[in-house]
Amino acid sequence: MTGMRVLAAMSGGVDSAVAAARAVAAGHDVTGVHLALSAKPGTLRTGARGCCTIEDARDARRAADVLGIPFYVWDFAERFTEDVVEDFVAEYAAGRTPNPCLRCNERIKFEALLDKAIGLGFDAVCTGHYARLSTVDGRLELRRSADDGKDQSYVLSSLTDEQLSHAMFPLGDSTKADVRVEAAERGLQVAEKPDSHDICFIPDGDTRGFLTRKLGEQPGLLVDDETGAVLGRHVGVHEFTVGQRRGLGIDAPAADGRPRYVLSLEPVTGTVRVGSAEKLAVTEIVAQRPVTRVPFAGPVECVAQVRAHGGLAPAVAELVDGELRVHLREPLSGVAPGQAVAVYRPDPAGDLVLASATIDATR
Numbered sequence: 462m463t464g465m466r467v468l469a470a471m472s473g474g475v476d477s478a479v480a481a482a483r484a485v486a487a488g489h490d491v492t493g494v495h496l497a498l499s500a501k502p503g504t505l506r507t508g509a510r511g512c513c514t515i516e517d518a519r520d521a522r523r524a525a526d527v528l529g530i531p532f533y534v535w536d537f538a539e540r541f542t543e544d545v546v547e548d549f550v551a552e553y554a555a556g557r558t559p560n561p562c563l564r565c566n567e568r569i570k571f572e573a574l575l576d577k578a579i580g581l582g583f584d585a586v587c588t589g590h591y592a593r594l595s596t597v598d599g600r601l602e603l604r605r606s607a608d609d610g611k612d613q614s615y616v617l618s619s620l621t622d623e624q625l626s627h628a629m630f631p632l633g634d635s636t637k638a639d640v641r642v643e644a645a646e647r648g649l650q651v652a653e654k655p656d657s658h659d660i661c662f663i664p665d666g667d668t669r670g671f672l673t674r675k676l677g678e679q680p681g682l683l684v685d686d687e688t689g690a691v692l693g694r695h696v697g698v699h700e701f702t703v704g705q706r707r708g709l710g711i712d713a714p715a716a717d718g719r720p721r722y723v724l725s726l727e728p729v730t731g732t733v734r735v736g737s738a739e740k741l742a743v744t745e746i747v748a749q750r751p752v753t754r755v756p757f758a759g760p761v762e763c764v765a766q767v768r769a770h771g772g773l774a775p776a777v778a779e780l781v782d783g784e785l786r787v788h789l790r791e792p793l794s795g796v797a798p799g800q801a802v803a804v805y806r807p808d809p810a811g812d813l814v815l816a817s818a819t820i821d822a823t824r
Contacts, residue, residue, distance in 0.1 A: 465584040467491045467629065470570060471524060471532070473517030475651045476589030476632060478524040479640045482647055483631035484587045485528050491587070493525035493532040496574065498541040499662065514664075520651050527648055537573060544568035546662050550675045553699040556726035557799025560769065561660055563616045566590075571624040578627075585629045592617050593633035593811050594625060601625050603754060604811035608636040615769050618803040618817035619752050669708075672699040681731020683711060686724050686740065698726045701733050704741055704795025711735070742792035748802050748818030751785040755806075755815050763804040763815055765789060767796050778804045778816065785818035796823050 467489040469481035484491045495518050518534055525532035545565050552559035575586050591606035592614040601622050606612045620628070632640060644652035663671045679697040684690070692711045695701070701709075705723040715721055721735040746765070757780040765776040765787050775790040787802055800820045805812040 465489050466582060467585050467587050468574075468578040468581075468583045469493045469530070469587040470574060470589075471495050471521035472589070473514075473520035473524075473651065473654075474589065474656065475641060475644045475649070475654055476591070476637075477521070478528075478589070478649050478651050479644050479647070480587055480589040480629075480631045481524070481530065482528055482643075482649070484629060485530060487631075489587075491528070491530045492583075493521065493528070493530050494574075495521040495532070495534045496541075496569070497534055497536045498538055498545075498569070500538045500542070520654065524649050524651060527650075535574075535577070537569060540573050541565070541569055541662075544573075549660075549662075550672065550699075552799050553672050554676055554728060555799075556698050556728040558702045558797035559799045560616065560801055561662075562769065563619060563801055566616055567619050571620050571628065575624060575627055585627050587629040587631065589632055590617060590630050591632050591635075591637075592630045594628060594630050601754070603814040604633075604808070605805070606630075606633045606635075607811070610770075611637050613769075614805075614812075614814055615766050615801070615803050618814050619801060621752060622754075669700050673697060679731060681733065683709065683733050683735060685721075686734040686736035692721075692735065695731075695733060698728045698731060698733055701726060702795075703797035709735060738794065741794035743794065743796040743823040744789050744792050745824040746785075746787040746789070746796065746802050746820055747822045747824075748785040748787065749783075749821045751780060751783070751816055751818035753780070753816040754813075757816070761804070761806075761815060763787075763806055764812065765793075766803045766805065767793060767800055767820070772796070776804065780816075784821075785816055796820065798822065 467484050469491050471477045471493045522532050545561050548564055549559050549561045578586050590613045591608055591611040593604040595602050605614045641652050659666050676699050681695055682691050683693040685692055701723045703723055706720055722738055722741055724736045724740050725734045760777045760779045763776055763778050764773055766773050774793050777788045779786055798820050801817055802820050803817040804815045806815050
């Protein structure tokens with residue numbers, strides 16, 4: 462694909478800067494854009510804390526200047542608040558565990574941004590995601606990147622064929638180390654800029670505090686799943702996630718002296734059930750709103766992934782009555798409703814994404 466009009470989403474980090482540079486080098490007509498996602502962007506980004514700050518916008522502009530491409534800042538704050546932040550809060554209030562990065566890719570970068578880009582005559586949106594995209598026999602294929610540690614195919618797995626047909630991921634065949642070297646060689650000042658590891662709209666990393674400020678206190682009980690005994694009180698189920706061990710606020714140890722974990726959340730009654738690690742083991746996942754990349758004529762051998770990094774197990778997946786049902790050959794723990802499950806076909810060319818869906822229930 463050469464000679465296209467490409468809109469490069471530039472976050473201010475090294476990955477998106479190098480992705481834009483490669484699009485330019487490939488002969489595309491590239492325009493850079495930085496998305497302003499906060500109505501009150503913070504400043505003085507510290508290390509890997511947060512993103513989308515004033516400094517990030519400036520770093521993106523400097524990178525565009527080095528590349529010699531036009532650059533704009535687009536205000537997507539209202540859409541981001543509605544589709545990502547409010548969705549995040551509502552999901553936690555309902556006792557589910559969302560992935561805001563997946564939702565941002567789905568609703569902002571490859572829906573709102575892509576729609577605007579197409580409306581302005583661009584052919585594709587280029588991002589710094591680590592994933593591989595190719596067309597085989599007329600069918601789009603999304604695969605893991607060459608850098609397993611940075612692979613982002615999981616958070617892209619919910620995108621539709623239409624969205625992916627207008628996407629470019631120039632970093633898919635590279636490692637992060639190579640990208641940093643290339644950035645330095647190109648004179649990009651972000652070459653050594655730390656990656657952001659926090660939820661961008663919670664830069665201090667205090668998710669519990671953020672949710673409590675948004676939702677207020679909704680007191681409930683911590684209950685032993687086996688005996689029904691009340692072990693303590695809490696100020697809201699939004700303070701917990703399935704599989705959580707620390708910060709439960711339980712003073713007395715379990716009878717067997719072993720740690721307790723959050724097993725389930727019941728927002729209607731305000732009950733948080735806790736118990737042993739063994740009770741976290743999940744062997745079956747039922748997921749809603751599946752996005753499939755290949756035909757499912759029956760059960761498919763695959764590898765399931767339930768977190769952006771880690772949480773993998775061999776499995777069998779099938780579509781039944783509009784649901785994606787995943788039978789795990791090895792149990793996984795810490796699997797919570799609201800998370801995405803992506804299923805892959807192992808392949809020497811890079812594991813192929815077969816389908817993705819939102820986890821509704823586990824067994």
